[in-house]
Each structure stands twice: as C-alpha cells, then as structure tokens.
Amino acid sequence: MSSLDIKLYHANWSLCSQMVRVALYEKGLQFKEKHIKLCDQYPEGENLSKSFLKLNPLGTVPVININGNIIHDSAKIISELDKLQGSIDISLYESADEKTESWIKDTTITEGVEFASTIGTILPVFSAPLIQFMIKKLSVKSIVKILLKHPRRDRKMIFLSMYFFGIASNMPKIGIKNFAKELLSIEDCLTAGNEFFYESFSHVDINMMCLFQRLKDLQLDECLKTNRTPLIKKYWEKLRERDSYKKGILNYYTEKEFQIIKEFYNNKSSIFLKPILEKMEIR
Ligand SMILES: N[C@@H](CCC(=O)N[C@@H](CS)C(=O)NCC(=O)O)C(=O)O
Known part of the structure; x- marks a missing residue:
C-alpha cells in the first residue's frame, strides 16, 4: 500500500472527475491532485496545454497516473483503482452481474x-x-x-x-x-x-x-x-x-x-x- 503513488488530474465540476474522486475515497486511497482549468469554464483552458495533451491527447479529464502508468477514461480508471488496496476494504464489483x-x-x-x-x-x-x-x-x-x-x-x-x-x-x-x-x-x-x-x-x-x-x-x-x-x-x-x-x-x-x-x-x-x-x- 505504501508503494502506491497516485496523481489525479481532474476538474472540480466535471462529472467524470467526480466519479473517479468518489472511487478514490471509497477505497481509501491516498492521492495527489492537480486541478485542470477546463477550456469551457476558464480562460486558461489548461486541458489544451501541451503538457496536458501529452498526458491525454483527447484533452479531457480525468487522467490518473498510478505508479507511472497513465490512464484516462473514468470507467477504466475506476476498474483499475478497484484492484488496488487502500485503507478501506471494499470491492466495487462485489455484487456485479452480467448487466x-x-x-x-x-x-x-x-x-x-x-x-x-x-x-x-x-x-x-x-x-x-x-x-x-x-x-x-x-x-x-x-x-x-x-x-x-x-x-x-x-x-x-x-x-x-x-x-x-x-x-x-x-x-x-x-x-x-x-x-x-x-x-x-x-x-x-x-x-x-x-x-x-x-x-x-x-x-x-x-x-x-x-x-x-x-x-x-x-x-x-x-x-x-x-x-x-x-x-x-x-x-x-x-x-x-x-x-x-x-x-x-x-x-x-x-x-x-x-x-x-x-x-x-x-x-x-x-x-x-x-x-x-x-x-x-x-x-
Ligand atoms: N469518457 C471520458 C469522458 C471525459 C470527458 O468528456 N471529460 C469532460 C469533463 S466531464 C472534459 O474533459 N471536458 C472538457 C473538454 O471536452 O474540453 C471519461 O469517462 O473520462
């Protein structure tokens, strides 16, 4: 658990960022974070910067860096987070069915x-x-x-x-x-x-x-x-x-x-x- 290094790139008011943040807190995973000022809300439009586009060429949040592994797309991120052990013992797919x-x-x-x-x-x-x-x-x-x-x-x-x-x-x-x-x-x-x-x-x-x-x-x-x-x-x-x-x-x-x-x-x-x-x- 201590070897986990997680950094989330997200926006306060983005639906998909909220989903990933909730998953992180549900699992009790520690993470660093960088708020990205999205181009539809802020003049800075940080999701269109060169450095952000290197992380996600689609220019969207959320993006996560887990021990150097960069993942975007909230559904994929949440399924990866579920594989990690945080301070809360919860599986987000425990009662999953075919649907x-x-x-x-x-x-x-x-x-x-x-x-x-x-x-x-x-x-x-x-x-x-x-x-x-x-x-x-x-x-x-x-x-x-x-x-x-x-x-x-x-x-x-x-x-x-x-x-x-x-x-x-x-x-x-x-x-x-x-x-x-x-x-x-x-x-x-x-x-x-x-x-x-x-x-x-x-x-x-x-x-x-x-x-x-x-x-x-x-x-x-x-x-x-x-x-x-x-x-x-x-x-x-x-x-x-x-x-x-x-x-x-x-x-x-x-x-x-x-x-x-x-x-x-x-x-x-x-x-x-x-x-x-x-x-x-x-x-
Ligand atoms: N399928 C993606 C969608 C990501 C997405 O559309 N993010 C929105 C915020 S919810 C965004 O970054 N919008 C800024 C833009 O398109 O410029 C996911 O689930 O992460």
Missing part, C-alpha cells in the same frame, strides 16, 4: 455512444445551457484557442456553436423523452430491500451518485423525489449519506460553481423540470 458492464456504460459519458441515448449522455445535454452560459463569458481569445487547439472536433464544434450561435438553449428538449424512460427503468431495477443498486455499494452507485448530483446542480432533482420514483428517492438519500459523497463531490465546489448556478437560475427552477415530470406522467 453491470452495460449499466456502467450507460451511466457515464462513454465514447462512441449516441448523444442523449443513455442517462450518461443525456446529462451532458441537460448541462448544455449552463455550459453555454460559461462559454459565453469567455473572451474571443479563449474561443480562438479552442478553435486552434482542441483535439476533439466534436467538442470544438459544440463549444464554438454555443459561443457564436447559442445553440444549447433548447438542447435539453432532445433528452427529455429518453430521460423520463431511463429514470423509470432505473426505478424498476431497484429492489426495495437493497440500499444500493445492488446489495453492496458498487461502481454503478458511483456513477448514479454523480448523475443525480448533476441533476441537483441543474435544478432538476425534484424528478428523483416523485411518487413514481419512491425507490430512487430512498436510494438518492442513501447515496448522499456516503462519506465519499461529501469528500469526492461536495468538498470540491468552490465559490465559482455556486456563483454560476446562482447567476444562471436566479433562484428559479429549471424550465425543463415541468416537461420532464409531464413525460414521467406525474403532472
């Missing part, structure tokens, strides 16, 4: 998965107006940097279209139907006697915890507490009781994130909440 892999894939930003088709790819669509709000605060110089340096054509096009054409304002609409369906299918998969998705806490719970938290940021968490989702409501309460929720998620919010949420929503709920509840046939 676990596909649940993990569906609950994160999996490369190659069609936009808004899984809960993991719907949440970024729901986040789009907020990201656009942050991007529009950037200077033209920062946008030119994205244009010239972002290695991912898809992301580059989205960020530029947000800046120049404001394409994201109504983007959540394309995810509403699938989201309602996915949420109700999660409700069906939960078992009344289990505290978590399976009997014991697992990688799937880590992903759900971070997705639900993002719904909270987006003022959409009311859809987790409806009369059609009683098991999800209890499940979300259990997830929030984890030490790793506080350590890996809550502790990383800074004044910047709170300020953006406050400015963007101005204490009003999301305009997408009502249509989501309607699709779930709640109102």
Whole structure:
C-alpha cells in the first residue's frame, strides 16, 4: 500500500472527475491532485496545454497516473483503482452481474455512444445551457484557442456553436423523452430491500451518485423525489449519506460553481423540470 503513488488530474465540476474522486475515497486511497482549468469554464483552458495533451491527447479529464502508468477514461480508471488496496476494504464489483458492464456504460459519458441515448449522455445535454452560459463569458481569445487547439472536433464544434450561435438553449428538449424512460427503468431495477443498486455499494452507485448530483446542480432533482420514483428517492438519500459523497463531490465546489448556478437560475427552477415530470406522467 505504501508503494502506491497516485496523481489525479481532474476538474472540480466535471462529472467524470467526480466519479473517479468518489472511487478514490471509497477505497481509501491516498492521492495527489492537480486541478485542470477546463477550456469551457476558464480562460486558461489548461486541458489544451501541451503538457496536458501529452498526458491525454483527447484533452479531457480525468487522467490518473498510478505508479507511472497513465490512464484516462473514468470507467477504466475506476476498474483499475478497484484492484488496488487502500485503507478501506471494499470491492466495487462485489455484487456485479452480467448487466453491470452495460449499466456502467450507460451511466457515464462513454465514447462512441449516441448523444442523449443513455442517462450518461443525456446529462451532458441537460448541462448544455449552463455550459453555454460559461462559454459565453469567455473572451474571443479563449474561443480562438479552442478553435486552434482542441483535439476533439466534436467538442470544438459544440463549444464554438454555443459561443457564436447559442445553440444549447433548447438542447435539453432532445433528452427529455429518453430521460423520463431511463429514470423509470432505473426505478424498476431497484429492489426495495437493497440500499444500493445492488446489495453492496458498487461502481454503478458511483456513477448514479454523480448523475443525480448533476441533476441537483441543474435544478432538476425534484424528478428523483416523485411518487413514481419512491425507490430512487430512498436510494438518492442513501447515496448522499456516503462519506465519499461529501469528500469526492461536495468538498470540491468552490465559490465559482455556486456563483454560476446562482447567476444562471436566479433562484428559479429549471424550465425543463415541468416537461420532464409531464413525460414521467406525474403532472
Ligand atoms: N469518457 C471520458 C469522458 C471525459 C470527458 O468528456 N471529460 C469532460 C469533463 S466531464 C472534459 O474533459 N471536458 C472538457 C473538454 O471536452 O474540453 C471519461 O469517462 O473520462
């Protein structure tokens, strides 16, 4: 255990970084960390720097260095972390079944998965107006940097279209139907006697915890507490009781994130909440 040298490159408010941080705290693994100021939130755009692109040529966080072994992609990182022995004796795949892999894939930003088709790819669509709000605060110089340096054509096009054409304002609409369906299918998969998705806490719970938290940021968490989702409501309460929720998620919010949420929503709920509840046939 003492020979482990772990360094995480992550961003405070990134969904996939949250997932990896929660896994690190669940396992009780010590780690060093470097916060990367992402190009859609900060003028520095550190994920486009030469030194970061050497670590991950895709320019995305999280990236982890475990004893000199550099890994990117949150799902892969978490499965590698699970093989390590930290101060907490937990296996994140103890009660895994044949469907676990596909649940993990569906609950994160999996490369190659069609936009808004899984809960993991719907949440970024729901986040789009907020990201656009942050991007529009950037200077033209920062946008030119994205244009010239972002290695991912898809992301580059989205960020530029947000800046120049404001394409994201109504983007959540394309995810509403699938989201309602996915949420109700999660409700069906939960078992009344289990505290978590399976009997014991697992990688799937880590992903759900971070997705639900993002719904909270987006003022959409009311859809987790409806009369059609009683098991999800209890499940979300259990997830929030984890030490790793506080350590890996809550502790990383800074004044910047709170300020953006406050400015963007101005204490009003999301305009997408009502249509989501309607699709779930709640109102
Ligand atoms: N499949 C990757 C997705 C990584 C990803 O998309 N990260 C986002 C933050 S959640 C990012 O770095 N965005 C910055 C950008 O695209 O410029 C993973 O699971 O780690």
